[in-house]
Amino acid sequence: MPKRIIPVASGKGGVGKTTFAVNFALALSRRAPTILVDLDTGTSSVRSTLGVPVERDLYHFKRKGAKLADCVTRLDAGLDRAGRYRDFGFVAGPRHFLDELANPDAEFRKRLAMEINALPADFVVLDLRAGLDHNVLDFLPYTNSGVLVFTPHLPQASLAASDIVKALLFRTLRLIFRRDSEVFRLPGFDEGHDLIHELFDRAEDVYDDAVPNLDFVLRDLRDVFGDQPLLSAVEWVIHDFRVHYVLNLFDGVQESHDAAIVPFVRNLAENVSSHLDLTQLGWIVADPRVHKANCAGRPILLEAEPEAARPRPAAAAPVDPVMAELESLRTSLLGLDRKRPLRPAGPRVAAPSRDVDALLGEQLDSLKAMFSDRKRDSVQQNFNYAVFRALNLMQPPRLPTEFGMSQIAAPEQLVRWLLRRMQSATQPTA
Numbered sequence: 509m510p511k512r513i514i515p516v517a518s519g520k521g522g523v524g525k526t527t528f529a530v531n532f533a534l535a536l537s538r539r540a541p542t543i544l545v546d547l548d549t550g551t552s553s554v555r556s557t558l559g560v561p562v563e564r565d566l567y568h569f570k571r572k573g574a575k576l577a578d579c580v581t582r583l584d585a586g587l588d589r590a591g592r593y594r595d596f597g598f599v600a601g602p603r604h605f606l607d608e609l610a611n612p613d614a615e616f617r618k619r620l621a622m623e624i625n626a627l628p629a630d631f632v633v634l635d636l637r638a639g640l641d642h643n644v645l646d647f648l649p650y651t652n653s654g655v656l657v658f659t660p661h662l663p664q665a666s667l668a669a670s671d672i673v674k675a676l677l678f679r680t681l682r683l684i685f686r687r688d689s690e691v692f693r694l695p696g697f698d699e700g701h702d703l704i705h706e707l708f709d710r711a712e713d714v715y716d717d718a719v720p721n722l723d724f725v726l727r728d729l730r731d732v733f734g735d736q737p738l739l740s741a742v743e744w745v746i747h748d749f750r751v752h753y754v755l756n757l758f759d760g761v762q763e764s765h766d767a768a769i770v771p772f773v774r775n776l777a778e779n780v781s782s783h784l785d786l787t788q789l790g791w792i793v794a795d796p797r798v799h800k801a802n803c804a805g806r807p808i809l810l811e812a813e814p815e816a817a818r819p820r821p822a823a824a825a826p827v828d829p830v831m832a833e834l835e836s837l838r839t840s841l842l843g844l845d846r847k848r849p850l851r852p853a854g855p856r857v858a859a860p861s862r863d864v865d866a867l868l869g870e871q872l873d874s875l876k877a878m879f880s881d882r883k884r885d886s887v888q889q890n891f892n893y894a895v896f897r898a899l900n901l902m903q904p905p906r907l908p909t910e911f912g913m914s915q916i917a918a919p920e921q922l923v924r925w926l927l928r929r930m931q932s933a934t935q936p937t938a
């Protein structure tokens with residue numbers, strides 16, 4: 509299996525990115541070698557959540573010329589008595605604030621991305637900082653959102669998370685359709701650059717009501733160009749973009765729907781596109797033990813589970829209880845079991861006014877169904893469940909739009925992917 513890099517982002521601060529990233533990475537490491545990288549290099553909170561001595565960190569990578577792979581810290585016997593997490597490692601942020609790491613320049617971000625791509629692990633989880641600057645965007649994929657964390661406790665966090673999607677998608681579109689892009693060398697593509705960009709600008713500008721979102725960009729392009737490959741290309745990039753999210757501090761289906769999912773989906777549908785592909789990875793309940801565990805430097809997943817919350821033992825004792833439990837989750841593949849093909853070839857511009865309520869209904873239904881199955885889960889099980897769903901999303905066969913990028917890709921790779929797709933679409937089917 510190729511390496512999978514999974515960035516965890518939120519836009520807003522304090523919603524549980526680090527808590528999720530740490531426990532998610534721990535749970536993933538039960539399946540395959542996993543490295544968590546602290547990219548919130550101003551606060552280094554991964555380091556305080558994992559109370560283990562750190563020999564080398566990002567300081568050594570930045571200042572001492574150490575390789576990133578040599579700055580990985582493993583858990584010690586104090587934290588991982590049974591050695592269950594021996595396939596887990598993390599790259600800590602610096603011990604104290606260091607301006608050149610807290611505000612790294614483009615060259616450093618590039619070097620860091622290259623070495624993240626080279627880390628010796630099957631899974632690499634990135635704990636990103638709050639906000640939406642290059643320190644966040646440079647580590648997010650072009651074709652999906654990574655994991656977005658938001659919470660019903662802070663409705664503004666849902667808007668911030670949907671703004672990440674918006675920023676990513678517009679960045680991707682501008683890159684693919686930049687003036688010197690190979691896309692414009694395809695037949696029928698030589699014109700249209702200026703109009704496309706004018707429409708992107710207007711759709712991104714929330715004060716411009718005439719082009720409220722990308723669905724209207726597609727409509728206007730069709731009016732001007734008719735059914736052309738150019739239109740399919742723009743449409744593919746928009747409609748194949750995949751959004752994955754987790755609700756933290758979960759306090760019930762209805763509350764989460766009203767305070768988190770509604771603002772998230774509405775903002776996406778109204779200001780980005782109502783045709784994005786949204787997938788919930790699960791929820792993490794609000795539990796004071798999570799916070800206590802963080803403060804004690806021993807993440808909740810490393811704590812023994814309370815007796816009552818443990819799954820009932822199967823007839824034959826499972827070899828590995830966590831893996832056995834993951835298997836038992838197979839009944840809950842909601843929203844993941846469908847084949848997720850790329851859209852068919854050929855222009856197929858959807859109406860700009862797809863019902864926002866339909867999109868909301870889908871999200872509520874899938875949350876309700878997941879929850880009715882798993883409502884008694886402990887918070888530890890919540891993390892395992894999110895991992896289970898993520899693992900299912902990462903099953904081969906692989907599409908570039910899917911969850912878990914195989915590397916932090918350079919923009920040229922994105923254009924190449926689109927060109928290949930255009931070419932295969934224009935080849936006659938057998």
Ligand SMILES: Nc1ncnc2c1ncn2[C@@H]1O[C@H](COP(=O)(O)OP(=O)(O)OP(=O)(O)O)[C@@H](O)[C@H]1O
Pocket residue numbers: 518520521522523524525526527528548553637638756757758792793794795796797798799800802803
């Ligand atoms: N499920 C939970 N139950 C209880 N407390 C939680 C939960 N998730 C996070 N917390 C607490 O909420 C606070 C914020 O969490 P965390 O630091 O993970 O957020 P963050 O998004 O990484 O923040 P920042 O933007 O500052 O990096 C912490 O004090 C943490 O212990």
Ligand SMILES: [Mg+2]
Pocket residue numbers: 525526527548553635636
């Ligand atoms: Mg954090």
